[in-house]
Amino acid sequence: xxxxxxxxxxxxxxxxxxxxxxxxxxxxxxxxxxxxxxxxxxxxxxxxxxxxxxxxxxxxxxxxxxxxxxxxxxxxxxxxxxxxxxxxxxxxxxxxxxxxxxxxxxxxxxxxxxxxxxxxxxxxxxxxxxxxxxxxxxxxxxxxxxxxxxxxxxxxxxxxxxxxxxxxxxxxxxxxxxxxxxxxxxxxxxxxxxxxxxxxxxxxxxxxxxxxxxxxxxxxxxxxxxxxxxxxxxxxxxxxxxxxxxxxxxxxxxxxxxxxxxxxxxxxxxxxxxxxxxxxxxxxxxxxxxxxxxxxxxxxxxxxxxxxxxxxxxxxxxxxxxxxxxxxxxxxxxxxxxxxxxxxxxxxxxxxxxxxxxxxxxxxxxxxxxxxxxxxxxxxxxx
Numbered sequence: 001x002x003x004x005x006x007x008x009x010x011x012x013x014x015x016x017x018x019x020x021x022x023x024x025x026x027x028x029x030x031x032x033x034x035x036x037x038x039x040x041x042x043x044x045x046x047x048x049x050x051x052x053x054x055x056x057x058x059x060x061x062x063x064x065x066x067x068x069x070x071x072x073x074x075x076x077x078x079x080x081x082x083x084x085x086x087x088x089x090x091x092x093x094x095x096x097x098x099x100x101x102x103x104x105x106x107x108x109x110x111x112x113x114x115x116x117x118x119x120x121x122x123x124x125x126x127x128x129x130x131x132x133x134x135x136x137x138x139x140x141x142x143x144x145x146x147x148x149x150x151x152x153x154x155x156x157x158x159x160x161x162x163x164x165x166x167x168x169x170x171x172x173x174x175x176x177x178x179x180x181x182x183x184x185x186x187x188x189x190x191x192x193x194x195x196x197x198x199x200x201x202x203x204x205x206x207x208x209x210x211x212x213x214x215x216x217x218x219x220x221x222x223x224x225x226x227x228x229x230x231x232x233x234x235x236x237x238x239x240x241x242x243x244x245x246x247x248x249x250x251x252x253x254x255x256x257x258x259x260x261x262x263x264x265x266x267x268x269x270x271x272x273x274x275x276x277x278x279x280x281x282x283x284x285x286x287x288x289x290x291x292x293x294x295x296x297x298x299x300x301x302x303x304x305x306x307x308x309x310x311x312x313x314x315x316x317x318x319x320x321x322x323x324x325x326x327x328x329x330x331x332x333x334x335x336x337x338x339x340x341x342x343x344x345x346x347x348x349x350x351x352x353x354x355x356x357x358x359x360x361x362x363x364x365x366x367x368x369x370x371x372x373x374x375x376x377x378x379x380x381x382x383x
Contacts, residue, residue: 002154004229006253008147016148023143025104025117027164031194034060034071040194042107042114044123046135046171047368048186051082054133054175056123058107058114060100066198073098073109077125077133079177087177089128105192118143118166121190132181135173137188139166141217141245146236153202153229161202163236165191167210167219187212200339200374204231204381207274209369211289211350215242216363218287218352220276222257224381231381233257237278239285239354249356254279257382266299266342270371271383283357289350289367296345300329307332341374 013020018027032038042058055078060071073095078088093109100107106115112125121137144165153159171188174181189210195202204226211218221236239249256277261269276287307330334340351364375381 001230002228004151004153004225004232004234005157006147006234007150007152007157007160008253012148012150016150018148023118023145023164026102027145027149028105028116028118028143028192029102030060030100030107031162031192032060032196034069035196036069037066037196038194039063039066039196040192042105042190042192044114044121044135044137044188044190046137046184046186046188048171048175048184050182050184050186052175052182052184053080054078054135055088056114056125056133058109058112063198071095071098075109075112075125077128077131079131079133079175081177087131089131091127093127116190121166121169130177132176133173135171135175135184135188137166137169137171137190139245140168140170140242141166141240142247144219144236144238144240144247144250146221146238146250151202151223151234153197153225159195159197159202161193161195161197161199161223163191163193163221165189165219167238167240168212168217199372200337200341202226202229203372204375204378205371205373205383207271207369207371209289209367211352211365211367213242213351213363213365215361216240216352216354217242218365220287220369222276224383226375227378227380231378233382235276235278237276237285237287239352249278249280249283249285249354251278251285252280259383261383264294264344265297266302266344268340268342268373268377269383270344270373284355286353287350288352289348289369291346291348291369293347294344295347295368296343298343300341300343301331301334301339302342304329304331304334306330338376339374340376343370343372345370 044056073093076090080086097110123135126132149164169188207222217240223234225232237251258275259271260273262272273290278285348367
């Protein structure tokens with residue numbers, strides 16, 4: 001059984017040249033190379049006052065391209081209109097017209113770009129035929145880095161998976177769809193991830209989301225590794241004060257979790273209610289979340305072709321019908337890996353009870369979160 005840990009020791013900060021107390025702009029610059037197995041994403045989303053939503057991701061490689069050397073810059077943009085209709089597009093940029101800075105987040109793929117410094121970001125996409133965005137993000141809380149931001153996997157820390165985030169921002173700007181450009185305002189989120197291992201290999205499941213309450217911004221990324229890495233729970237968790245934007249609580253890694261499961265249409269029970277107790281020395285945070293509605297289902301296992309022959313047939317039909325070829329594996333491949341990838345996204349109610357410096361405060365709110373359940377049902381994984 002290989003090891004898994006959060007890289008939060010003095011030697012880890014020294015290895016990466018990171019100040020434990022300050023998140024520097026260069027940490028949001030490109031962190032990986034184009035070597036086989038590496039990939040990276042600068043991700044932005046927004047929930048806007050008119051009911052529209054937007055997701056943008058800039059990547060130096062595709063997910064499939066992780067198994068190859070060299071960069072293939074690409075980005076995706078998804079816009080959900082106020083009526084709930086969604087348009088999403090994906091495009092490549094030429095390597096000659098693309099740059100990714102090491103000094104800060106400054107990613108430019110042709111005329112599309114994201115650039116910023118943990119305080120202000122600009123996100124611009126105009127290369128797609130039918131949708132576009134021009135958005136400004138203003139951070140409302142400090143950037144969050146759990147330890148060095150890196151999870152180390154393997155006996156010699158040979159694999160890593162990371163997350164560095166700005167959990168709440170004010171968003172202004174414009175979205176373009178249906179031949180019109182609309183001014184928007186709302187709240188948004190940014191994170192930057194880089195890795196050299198597929199999440200299908202690294203993790204049995206994770207819960208990821210953030211909750212905005214009257215008092216706090218709450219952020220959670222609860223990773224549980226695969227059997228190969230001991231079903232190890234490695235949570236990222238923080239609470240920031242809404243008034244000051246300061247982070248006032250982060251977990252020291254000590255956590256207990258209790259869940260109540262409910263069957264779902266993908267053939268696996270998911271937690272209906274999750275109750276976390278996080279420690280930070282003498283301080284403690286009790287975090288609760290109960291989903292009310294399932295708002296997205298992706299059954300990658302159930303919808304996968306059973307073998308390569310069926311996958312080829314699906315691909316030919318897609319070409320003939322003008323549809324994009326489906327990305328993913330076959331049931332045969334998933335079975336060989338011993339996994340059953342499924343993904344649900346929820347709208348939920350919840351809250352936190354924070355015991356900080358001898359004082360107790362409570363705050364409630366609603367939450368959108370994802371539960372990426374990649375493994376098979378296994379009681380050792382503590383779903």
